[in-house]
Amino acid sequence: MKISKLILVLFLIFLSISVFGWSRHNLITRIILTEATWLEKYNEITVTPYTYTDTTINPEFKIYYELSEEMKKKFPDDGKFFDYYKEDGSYYGYIGKKVGEKTSAYEILCDYSDEPDWDMDKNMHHAFNQKFMGGPQGFRHMYYPFGSFKAANIIFAQGDTPNRVEFYFEKSREAFAKGDRYWGFRFLARCIHYLEDVSNPYHTKQTSSKFIHWNDPVASTTTVTANYHAVWEVYFANVLTYEYKGKTSNHPMIPFLRKGKIEKVKDPKSLTKQTARKSCALAKKCFKTSIEFFGKDYDVLVDRYINEDEFTELYYAKGEKEIQQKEIHDLCSEAYVIASGAVLSFLEYSAEEFKLR
Numbered sequence: 188m189k190i191s192k193l194i195l196v197l198f199l200i201f202l203s204i205s206v207f208g209w210s211r212h213n214l215i216t217r218i219i220l221t222e223a224t225w226l227e228k229y230n231e232i233t234v235t236p237y238t239y240t241d242t243t244i245n246p247e248f249k250i251y252y253e254l255s256e257e258m259k260k261k262f263p264d265d266g267k268f269f270d271y272y273k274e275d276g277s278y279y280g281y282i283g284k285k286v287g288e289k290t291s292a293y294e295i296l297c298d299y300s301d302e303p304d305w306d307m308d309k310n311m312h313h314a315f316n317q318k319f320m321g322g323p324q325g326f327r328h329m330y331y332p333f334g335s336f337k338a339a340n341i342i343f344a345q346g347d348t349p350n351r352v353e354f355y356f357e358k359s360r361e362a363f364a365k366g367d368r369y370w371g372f373r374f375l376a377r378c379i380h381y382l383e384d385v386s387n388p389y390h391t392k393q394t395s396s397k398f399i400h401w402n403d404p405v406a407s408t409t410t411v412t413a414n415y416h417a418v419w420e421v422y423f424a425n426v427l428t429y430e431y432k433g434k435t436s437n438h439p440m441i442p443f444l445r446k447g448k449i450e451k452v453k454d455p456k457s458l459t460k461q462t463a464r465k466s467c468a469l470a471k472k473c474f475k476t477s478i479e480f481f482g483k484d485y486d487v488l489v490d491r492y493i494n495e496d497e498f499t500e501l502y503y504a505k506g507e508k509e510i511q512q513k514e515i516h517d518l519c520s521e522a523y524v525i526a527s528g529a530v531l532s533f534l535e536y537s538a539e540e541f542k543l544r
């Protein structure tokens with residue numbers, strides 16, 4: 188009965204989810220890539236201007252090189268994404284370098300693994316079913332694999348992420364072929380973004396019947412799913428930020444971003460699909476533990492974001508809350524192992540294809 192109700196509800200709604208994937212891709216990438224020591228070979232790369240054609244993205248999208256005042260405005264310090272700010276209020280994470288300056292492959296990959304979240308995939312129409320994925324950005328940053336139940340494709344795969352990875356992998360090939368290492372690595376950074384996104388269970392399964400209020404199914408599915416999606420991402424972004432700054436909880440997460448195994452890659456598209464299938468298998472448990480750990484506060488019909496006080500209370504959990512914390516950290520650590528395995532395998536494949544070693 189519940190399933191047929193769920194089908195009805197999902198067809199009535201157009202999910203409008205704010206999709207950042209993982210908040211702070213740059214930090215996730217920074218941690219994962221400490222394992223890719225061969226990148227040290229590329230410590231002297233000159234930043235080159237953008238000379239490529241890409242008609243597939245937001246026509247108003249601008250290429251940013253360094254952190255400008257304009258860029259800072261994209262991440263307002265309104266408490267929703269406080270993880271973008273240092274405690275003293277200054278910005279950290281993405282810094283970038285100007286055209287003509289020197290940078291390294293490592294810095295390019297870290298900084299610009301955030302780039303697809305800078306409105307690149309907004310302001311366009313791709314497909315009818317983008318409406319069920321939070322719009323054009325969601326359509327590209329999420330991928331619901333074959334077999335998982337969803338609107339509008341029922342059991343068929345939905346989302347464009349594998350194609351985006353393939354697209355920027357080929358752009359990278361174009362750049363390396365003409366000796367433009369800066370853009371070669373920057374396009375690879377975009378691929379890394381999408382691979383990390385599909386390692387997040389909230390990006391590989393549409394919703395859960397647990398999020399639905401049957402007396403108001405449309406509003407509840409949209410808002411409640413978005414609330415838990417956001418709190419999961421912002422909570423774990425801040426867990427990483429805290430650990431990176433030396434503060435630790437009972438269940439450290441950073442080690443899991445270094446545990447991914449390098450596996451043989453057939454091609455970037457297949458790797459993306461395979462990564463999504465792995466994280467989708469965690470989704471059901473992930474939704475359940477999100478409700479338990481973050482609590483019913485997010486099960487409301489208004490947008491609800493976590494603030495720093497609420498974060499620290501959860502982070503330094505005690506008693507029964509700490510048992511729930513272990514459960515959700517264990518789950519996210521599985522997603523982190525999936526993410527690091529995918530990114531490292533992808534880089535290994537790229538190094539071979541583009542003869543980077």
Ligand SMILES: [Zn+2]
Nearest residue numbers: 207208328384
């Ligand atoms: Zn994303």
